[in-house]
Amino acid sequence: MQTYLTISELAKLMDVSIHQIRYFEEKGILNPAYTGDNHYRMYGIEEIYRLSHILLLRELEVPASNIRVALASYAAEDYEALLNRSITHIEADIERLQRLRGFTGELLQRRAAWKHAGNPPDNAIERLEKRILTRWIALPGKETFDARSLLAHKPNRTALFKTDLHLVFEADGEAALYIAAVPGGSADLILEAGDYLVRRAAIAVEDELEREIEHLLGYAAAVGLTHSGTVVAVERSYMSMFDNGKLHYEIQLALSLPGGE
Template sequence: MKTEITISELVKLMNVSVHQIRYFEEKGVLEPAYTDNNQYRMYGVKQIYQLAQILLLRKLGVPVHAIKECMTSFSTDQYRQLLHRSLWEVEAELLRLTDLRQFIKKVLHEQHTFSSQPDQYQIKRKDTTYLARWMEMDMTAKLTAKLLAEQPKRIPYLFESDVHHIFDGSDTIALCAETQAPGDISLPAGDYLCMQRLVEEEHELEPMMEEFCDYAVAQSYVITGPLILIEKSYLSLFSENKLHYELQAMISRTPNSEGGSQS
């Protein structure tokens, strides 16, 4: 009675394809126990364990051409180094996936908030926000691809971040990215008047800011800090050819103000 199995049985046992097994054999990392009179490749327990080790090494990122060397000459220390390197790669990938998960949840939340708010003006209670200065540009200058490319500083995944344009009354605009630790600019905690809008052309921003300031005056709000224009370019996924901006400013309220909706 035969104790070996055919390639089709090996495929089912190890949950691989015939193509994979033939590929491993072609590269010289796996051989059948023998070929029977009907030219069927036959595999025993030894080949099953060899295939299991090959599949494990592939999971650890070892290329097929290097597997034979691993299986025939690797020392314990070399295997430990291989496992440590694979562990580091897995942890880096987990971190990448965690960041991606947080970003996806942020995009969904931001889009839902924008699409569901009944009033384009909101008053939000905000905690202290820290910003790292990325670049400065003249008030009259236009943001161009050349200007972006010339910046010595780089923001990883720039357009997946909220880019803060700070208008402080000077002749320059500071472009900043939010940071967890105290940075170049701190926006204090307090009540902020906020307005969100889709913009197709850059020249639409100035009228938007004028409208915002007029609204604050009409509501008897006193703007006590810089105008903050937050570009959320990732939300352009939902609005073709338009960028999403949120305009904010810290406010205080005069005795006659009626207040606004809270968010």
């Protein structure tokens, strides 16, 4: 039995692919101890340690080209700096993942709330949190809703695909699109916390939304609920995944109730 390992044996030992070992060689960071007359790469204990070192750096997301420099010339202090940078990145990743986990949980909650709403949808009184919004696009011009105008109006620092669009219809007929204000952004409209009459609906064509709003207003009138007349329709494009491309709206009507705070 030979004391040196073939590439497949080394790959198995270190839990990496054969391809990756050859890739490291191509990048000039891991050479075989020797190659036999059959041109097979053979690896010894020294290469195992070196590969360990490489894999550690790679796990810290050091690119192969940087690993080459590190292996050649890094001093202890350089590694300390590198590890500190890594921690910064790792913590950023943790934050990003926690946000993603939160958003994903929200998605499931919204899905649950959606299933709870009947078909045809119920009108229900729900308590909603305070929302601070920034004016995005004035609505009356429906021509503003083509792809290019969206690009022209693209909000900074906002991922459109997970943005809740607030279509706000004022009692006086004014209509505009709002999005959640970013911290430090302009607060153009504040929806106070309180009781809202809420109706959820998935619609395929634009004018169905108006009909749903009429339903909600009609219900409020029939039951004798008082409100300011401002209607907010929250469009959540990401909810379409549950419903074959239909757009999901949550229509909200702020109620002026005694004890509604």
